[in-house]
Amino acid sequence: MAEPLLTLEGVHTHIGQYHILQGVDLALPKGGMTVLLGRNGAGKTTTLRTIMGLWKPSRGTVSFAGRPIGGLPTPDIAQAGIAYVPETMAVFADLTVAENMVLAARSGPVDPARLDWIFGLFPALKKFWQFPAGVLSGGQKQMLAIARAIAEPRTLILIDEPTKGIAPAIIEAMITAFAELKRETTILLVEQNFRFAASLGDHVAVMDDGRIVHRGAMADLARDEALQQRLLGLSLDTHQ
Amino acid sequence: GSAAAQTRDVKICLIAGRTGPLEAYAKQTEVGFMMGLEYLTRGTNTVAGMRIQVLVKDDQLRPDRGKALLEECYNDDGAALAVGTTGSPVALAMLPVAEEAKKILIVEPAVADSITGPRWNRYIFRTGRSSYQDALAAAASIPENEDVFIGMMGLDTAFGRDGVAAYKAALAAIRPRARIVAEEFAAGNTADFTPFAERLFAALKDRPGKRIIGFIWAGAHPMAKFVDMKPERFNIALAPGGNILPAMNAWKAFAGTEGGIYYYYDFPRNPLNDWLKAEYQKRHNAPPDFFVAGGFAAAAVVVAALEKAGSTDTEKLIAAMEGMTFQTPKGPMTFRKEDHQAMQEMYHFRIRPNGRDNDMLDLVRTIPASEMPLPITNGRRTN
Amino acid sequence: MPPVLETRDLTIRFGGHVAVDGVSCAFHAGTLTAIVGPNGAGKTTYFNLMSGQLAATSGQTLLDGDDISALGAAGRAQRGIGRAFQITNLFPNLTVGENVRLAAQARGRAKASLLSLWSSHRDWIAKADHYLEEVNLSGVRDTLAAALPHGDKRKLEVAIMMALEPQVFMFDEPTAGMSVDEVPVILDLIRKLKADGTKTILLVEHKMDVVRSLADRIVVLHNGRLVADGEPAEVIASPVVQEAYLGQAPKAVEATHG
Amino acid sequence: MTAAPAPASASDALPDIRHDYLPILLPVALSALALPFVGNPTTWVTLTVAALAMGMMIFVIASGLTLVFGLMDVLNFGHGAFIAVGAYIALSVLALLSGWVQADSLLWNLMALGLAVTVAMVGTGLLGLAFERVIVRPVYGQHLKQILITMGGLIVAEQLIHVIWGGDQKAMALPAALRGAVVIGEVAIERFRILTVAVGIVVFAAMILVLNRTRIGLLIRAGVENPEMVEALGYRIRRLFVGVFAVGSALAGLGGVLWALYRETLTAAIGGDVMVLVFIVIIIGGLGSVGGCFIGAILVAMMANYTAFLLPKVALASNILLMVAILMWRPQGLYPVAKR
Amino acid sequence: MNTLLSGDYPRSRILTGILAAIVLGLAFAPFLFSGAAAINTAAKVCIFIVLVASYDLLLGYTGIVSFAHTMFFGIGGYGVGLGLYAFGASWGVLALGILLALVVGVVLAFLIGLLSLRVRAIFYAMITLAVASAFLILATQFSEYTGGEDGRSFSVPQVLRPGYRLLDQPVFGTVINGRVLAYYLVFAMAVTLFLLALRVVNSPFGRVLQAIRENDMRAEALGYRVVYYRTVANCLAAGMAVLAGAMSAIWLRYTGPDTTLSFAIMLDILLMVVIGGMGTLYGAVIGATLFIVAQNYLQKLMATASTATEGIPLLPKLLHPDRWLLLLGLLFVLSVYFFPTGIVGRLRGKSG
Numbered sequence A: 001m002a003e004p005l006l007t008l009e010g011v012h013t014h015i016g017q018y019h020i021l022q023g024v025d026l027a028l029p030k031g032g033m034t035v036l037l038g039r040n041g042a043g044k045t046t047t048l049r050t051i052m053g054l055w056k057p058s059r060g061t062v063s064f065a066g067r068p069i070g071g072l073p074t075p076d077i078a079q080a081g082i083a084y085v086p087e088t089m090a091v092f093a094d095l096t097v098a099e100n101m102v103l104a105a106r107s108g109p110v111d112p113a114r115l116d117w118i119f120g121l122f123p124a125l126k127k128f129w130q131f132p133a134g135v136l137s138g139g140q141k142q143m144l145a146i147a148r149a150i151a152e153p154r155t156l157i158l159i160d161e162p163t164k165g166i167a168p169a170i171i172e173a174m175i176t177a178f179a180e181l182k183r184e185t186t187i188l189l190v191e192q193n194f195r196f197a198a199s200l201g202d203h204v205a206v207m208d209d210g211r212i213v214h215r216g217a218m219a220d221l222a223r224d225e226a227l228q229q230r231l232l233g234l235s236l237d238t239h240q
Numbered sequence B: 001g002s003a004a005a006q007t008r009d010v011k012i013c014l015i016a017g018r019t020g021p022l023e024a025y026a027k028q029t030e031v032g033f034m035m036g037l038e039y040l041t042r043g044t045n046t047v048a049g050m051r052i053q054v055l056v057k058d059d060q061l062r063p064d065r066g067k068a069l070l071e072e073c074y075n076d077d078g079a080a081l082a083v084g085t086t087g088s089p090v091a092l093a094m095l096p097v098a099e100e101a102k103k104i105l106i107v108e109p110a111v112a113d114s115i116t117g118p119r120w121n122r123y124i125f126r127t128g129r130s131s132y133q134d135a136l137a138a139a140a141s142i143p144e145n146e147d148v149f150i151g152m153m154g155l156d157t158a159f160g161r162d163g164v165a166a167y168k169a170a171l172a173a174i175r176p177r178a179r180i181v182a183e184e185f186a187a188g189n190t191a192d193f194t195p196f197a198e199r200l201f202a203a204l205k206d207r208p209g210k211r212i213i214g215f216i217w218a219g220a221h222p223m224a225k226f227v228d229m230k231p232e233r234f235n236i237a238l239a240p241g242g243n244i245l246p247a248m249n250a251w252k253a254f255a256g257t258e259g260g261i262y263y264y265y266d267f268p269r270n271p272l273n274d275w276l277k278a279e280y281q282k283r284h285n286a287p288p289d290f291f292v293a294g295g296f297a298a299a300a301v302v303v304a305a306l307e308k309a310g311s312t313d314t315e316k317l318i319a320a321m322e323g324m325t326f327q328t329p330k331g332p333m334t335f336r337k338e339d340h341q342a343m344q345e346m347y348h349f350r351i352r353p354n355g356r357d358n359d360m361l362d363l364v365r366t367i368p369a370s371e372m373p374l375p376i377t378n379g380r381r382t383n
Numbered sequence C: 001m002p003p004v005l006e007t008r009d010l011t012i013r014f015g016g017h018v019a020v021d022g023v024s025c026a027f028h029a030g031t032l033t034a035i036v037g038p039n040g041a042g043k044t045t046y047f048n049l050m051s052g053q054l055a056a057t058s059g060q061t062l063l064d065g066d067d068i069s070a071l072g073a074a075g076r077a078q079r080g081i082g083r084a085f086q087i088t089n090l091f092p093n094l095t096v097g098e099n100v101r102l103a104a105q106a107r108g109r110a111k112a113s114l115l116s117l118w119s120s121h122r123d124w125i126a127k128a129d130h131y132l133e134e135v136n137l138s139g140v141r142d143t144l145a146a147a148l149p150h151g152d153k154r155k156l157e158v159a160i161m162m163a164l165e166p167q168v169f170m171f172d173e174p175t176a177g178m179s180v181d182e183v184p185v186i187l188d189l190i191r192k193l194k195a196d197g198t199k200t201i202l203l204v205e206h207k208m209d210v211v212r213s214l215a216d217r218i219v220v221l222h223n224g225r226l227v228a229d230g231e232p233a234e235v236i237a238s239p240v241v242q243e244a245y246l247g248q249a250p251k252a253v254e255a256t257h258g
Numbered sequence D: 001m002t003a004a005p006a007p008a009s010a011s012d013a014l015p016d017i018r019h020d021y022l023p024i025l026l027p028v029a030l031s032a033l034a035l036p037f038v039g040n041p042t043t044w045v046t047l048t049v050a051a052l053a054m055g056m057m058i059f060v061i062a063s064g065l066t067l068v069f070g071l072m073d074v075l076n077f078g079h080g081a082f083i084a085v086g087a088y089i090a091l092s093v094l095a096l097l098s099g100w101v102q103a104d105s106l107l108w109n110l111m112a113l114g115l116a117v118t119v120a121m122v123g124t125g126l127l128g129l130a131f132e133r134v135i136v137r138p139v140y141g142q143h144l145k146q147i148l149i150t151m152g153g154l155i156v157a158e159q160l161i162h163v164i165w166g167g168d169q170k171a172m173a174l175p176a177a178l179r180g181a182v183v184i185g186e187v188a189i190e191r192f193r194i195l196t197v198a199v200g201i202v203v204f205a206a207m208i209l210v211l212n213r214t215r216i217g218l219l220i221r222a223g224v225e226n227p228e229m230v231e232a233l234g235y236r237i238r239r240l241f242v243g244v245f246a247v248g249s250a251l252a253g254l255g256g257v258l259w260a261l262y263r264e265t266l267t268a269a270i271g272g273d274v275m276v277l278v279f280i281v282i283i284i285g286g287l288g289s290v291g292g293c294f295i296g297a298i299l300v301a302m303m304a305n306y307t308a309f310l311l312p313k314v315a316l317a318s319n320i321l322l323m324v325a326i327l328m329w330r331p332q333g334l335y336p337v338a339k340r
Numbered sequence E: 001m002n003t004l005l006s007g008d009y010p011r012s013r014i015l016t017g018i019l020a021a022i023v024l025g026l027a028f029a030p031f032l033f034s035g036a037a038a039i040n041t042a043a044k045v046c047i048f049i050v051l052v053a054s055y056d057l058l059l060g061y062t063g064i065v066s067f068a069h070t071m072f073f074g075i076g077g078y079g080v081g082l083g084l085y086a087f088g089a090s091w092g093v094l095a096l097g098i099l100l101a102l103v104v105g106v107v108l109a110f111l112i113g114l115l116s117l118r119v120r121a122i123f124y125a126m127i128t129l130a131v132a133s134a135f136l137i138l139a140t141q142f143s144e145y146t147g148g149e150d151g152r153s154f155s156v157p158q159v160l161r162p163g164y165r166l167l168d169q170p171v172f173g174t175v176i177n178g179r180v181l182a183y184y185l186v187f188a189m190a191v192t193l194f195l196l197a198l199r200v201v202n203s204p205f206g207r208v209l210q211a212i213r214e215n216d217m218r219a220e221a222l223g224y225r226v227v228y229y230r231t232v233a234n235c236l237a238a239g240m241a242v243l244a245g246a247m248s249a250i251w252l253r254y255t256g257p258d259t260t261l262s263f264a265i266m267l268d269i270l271l272m273v274v275i276g277g278m279g280t281l282y283g284a285v286i287g288a289t290l291f292i293v294a295q296n297y298l299q300k301l302m303a304t305a306s307t308a309t310e311g312i313p314l315l316p317k318l319l320h321p322d323r324w325l326l327l328l329g330l331l332f333v334l335s336v337y338f339f340p341t342g343i344v345g346r347l348r349g350k351s352g
Ligand SMILES: Nc1ncnc2c1ncn2[C@@H]1O[C@H](COP(=O)(O)OP(=O)(O)OP(=O)(O)O)[C@@H](O)[C@H]1O
Pocket: A015, A016, A018, A020, A038, A039, A040, A041, A042, A043, A044, A045, A046, A047, A087, C146, C147, C148, C149, C150, C151, C152, C177, C179
């Protein structure tokens, strides 16, 4: 395996007095998609926020493209080529959809071809282009949050539960789009929708209690129901 | 020797609005008071065997605080008498405290007429001039033998309104040919005086005879804004009241403007003022200003009264002070019996051409106290 | 049996955009109706109109046969319409327990009492504890709601509505972002409600298997309009749903993990 | 199962964003309404022109706060401190340049003024940098604490002015060529007001250009709503905030110079005293709209002049009445910027 | 004790100690400290505890930022003051004055509340600022009735005057005169009102206020009519402020705009709430005591400091008693830095 793009070694993160991440080790190979799974409160969001510099790791190293980024200010991390879709979506409610996109494209106006691609993926964004993002429906906000992250090519995209609240038809479209996207960039995806994760993921890591408890190829996990049961407590028959 | 053995300490409170918008006034009062004591006791601070100790207190221009401080003075500090204060509202709130404590309060420099008017009590003496005395001085600076039409620009507060009313009464009393034909009142924070000027110009411009706009104002003065609107187009003159030097310095370009003033360092001719001018210049590198004279006058009362009464007993002091004449940088002042207001001379000034900072007024005339018939408004009749 | 909740020609427009367009629909006690439709179809807005968060441009909402169109959100909540929100909507700086207790209090008689002590109303506290237990949150009763992980916030959202003990329950994607092992907790809860037989339950959900396993009836909204309404199997099979909502042949979807 | 006909594809009704000209008409309407009541046309012209100029001055004073309060959502009572400090710095500079000030040549006068303004703006700008660091940074997003801490900053600044320049009232002499008025018929227009109008228009145009043609305005608004996300998009929002704050402070300094020159006297309280007025203008404008602030300032000035001429008693409360009336009409101000 | 404190204990040992010291100090102030200055300070502390607690009800518990609180304080002061001034010093007039002021205050609070509690918080704050300044203008403009800027001095009923003697013999060296009685009247009112407020915030009603502060839209969705609760909270706080104003008038025997209506007092109240700790009524006690005592003795302290630092450049100038505002300003800044959750929050620690 080539040099990993992103590595976390023994990362600990505290939020206030709480010790949330308790030694996370993770290596993301360049290209492809790694899926981070785990039950609620396992620390998935905290891991992404730590990579992004939104929480500072109290111990351990985070390095990106061979460069340590742990402890750097968030803007520097973003400028190094990482995009982030937060769990809360964090669309700028006062700004229009268009303005949200203007800010997402740091280097200038969004490339029209790329914009068309995004509109094809999320038609609603075109329709509400001049509306304040605050009035979008839940799913539409989620679409905008993803659109922001892909407005420009990035080396690494961190996505926290993108399918939450998205209608099945759009999820299908997203699967196609992400499949395309992961050819040009690396993606770290946190997801509860196992089907979505399974159909896209190349690698998988499972978290519990602030640690990575399983690492491997996605295909292996998808095949092994017993393992799923043990790691995720899920039974795929009744729940996706 | 034995004289020193007999000296005892007498405490006197000086309360002033040392912080807040009138800080500069309070400073002057305090400096004047201290210099007055120094000069009149020849630097000993001792009079008739009593060593005067001054406790200076800051009422922050707040009536409740002024009241509390005065109580503290009389009750906790055991002051024989108190002097104060800068703001009229604070002084008015303090009056009842003096009455309760049965101790003397010398009011300086608060101007409200009611201090020696309806709200007066027998423990109150005032060295400062009243609004009405200001008005009389202003009226006395109006020409006597021609028709004069006056528009008034007043501050929209009790001070401004009382001032205009007093001015009206003063004119009626000593300048019957002068008439106030328009009164405008503006808030202290007024940004634009154009509408007020327009109203006054309109009211005056077609009047036959001399036309004047008078001001009753405290704080940032609108005079310069009126000048900028060229009242001379309509043959209108401006008559600001006197003010502290920094405020008047802004007017030095308006030569010829006349008015009445309470004190200007260059006007009175007497040894006290000569000493004050020289000494103040030496210490502060500036001539003594408006309220310095007042502070000095208050000190003069303290010294004269203690000397005359020979005791700190309130009743004896009152007896000594009623009708007492004492020397100040403004010449002699006399407390009249009925309302304990100090009767004093005032000055008619004119801004001289080519005036410089702190040197810009010419004395037109000293207005003697006798020319200013101050009515008694505290309900006491002349006996 | 007369419907518990009914809308007649309910419409709301935001400027030129009609988010809910003349929707007439009736909901009965003891049934669970799933409302599905593409993103932006107007599902949440339809909920907002019924629960009073938004005022309709035209049309009526009826509860137990009474026109409640003029009533605000508080009035409707008092009359028994309960609502859980799609985008979690809690009292962030109060504890989890307090969040639920406030819901219990809202239905109590002394809810606005000025001089009694809140701690003396033990029934509210007990009720709150009960519902926290039901959603597996008793362990974090004294944590501030803001510090919960996302999935737990969703559960708290549901617990708050449960503690209101309303007549009509509106769930807006209750399981979104919830980890797979927790989903059954919520689903069991909803099943229990349904089994009670007297509650009217409305559910917006994008996960078709959840819909399929719970719903007695499916209503489809599209561009603000009601485009289909009927038995689950029938509706899911209908071409309009297949095309506008599911996007692909549903068989294929199932095949991937079946 | 019942099925309605399939709807037409994605509804095309997309209302375009229309420009809102009503507020712009307000000052025009107000002045037209005042004409018959004022009666005398020359008086009316005098009042109206004076109000326009005063409005510009108020706008300049308020413009910095529009940025800081409107965009960054910081309730900065300390704005008054920058007004005062700007005025005092200019006072000192003008005192040094008294030769230029007293020269009867417009050129020299303007040079002196220009220099004073520049120094004042640089000074207040730098002060703004420090103020942001020490006072404002810990309280972004917390209105209440902002009120307290910036009020504290204002008090400290005023007291330091006392210590440095002394507590007494200062005369701020207008340069010779700017004194007095231009008289056209019976209408007198103060010279200084003409200068004010020019400055006001320049400031207005510059702000509109910068905010509309660059993404700075967007970034700040987004940054106030969610600074974390703006940083996650790769922008150094803190640095931007500092910059905007410094510019806002420099504008306050400029406003302070104009204001003191107009009043021709100044005290340390000069800034604190106009703060309520400034807040009213910004609220009327819609919290952060430069255009709204501009119109609001003119409206306030006009209302003050007309009411002072027609109903002097009402003048005291004219801007409060105006604010209430406008908020009744548009509860978010003339041009609401954000839904905070 | 539980009913008295409504089950809301200080929850920190140090805090309990401080509070007990304050309460005891206030209860025995006339005997513990001698002189007019001390008893004046103690009375002012009592008055401000009520005023600050009432403001905390709005700000800390309901999340309403209002700048009109001094207006209600003023209404109380003027109600009592103008009544006694116009109709003479009797208990009947005093009671009537308080009653009228309460009615006026509560009605006004109700109206403002109805009109403007629907707008955004910051607009509400500005509207109240405008209303308060309008009220101040009104109070000074109607000078025939209110005394304008000068305010009014008046007499209180005989029993409360300094000249009155309750007992011939001094008790523990203190003469029980009318001032002492007036002090105890003020003290008793303060205790009663404070305990009442404590009860209100710990009632179901009080809890709803906190919910509204956190998320008004959610509270509405639970069936709480936000406007109703906010309006009632507004009226309660206003009523309490009116009573504080009445206490102030009784004690000072003076009422005027600078004493009750000025914006400076509004800021002081804000500072006291924040120093003490928002949303904790005990914070009002601590904030008010600390602030008033500091304010009254600050200048004396500075005088000493200034003389002590003589010779050091600039420092004596900065520490000069006339620059007390400088320290006050710094206090504003430092309080936000070091007591973001107030002293009470600090003492209780994060777990509280
Ligand atoms: N701001 C905070 N303060 C305190 N604790 C927090 C905070 N944010 C998160 N936590 C705690 O950190 C732990 C991990 O949370 P995190 O959000 O990373 O979980 P997650 O795996 O993303 O869960 P979910 O799937 O529900 O989103 C949880 O126990 C949560 O309570």
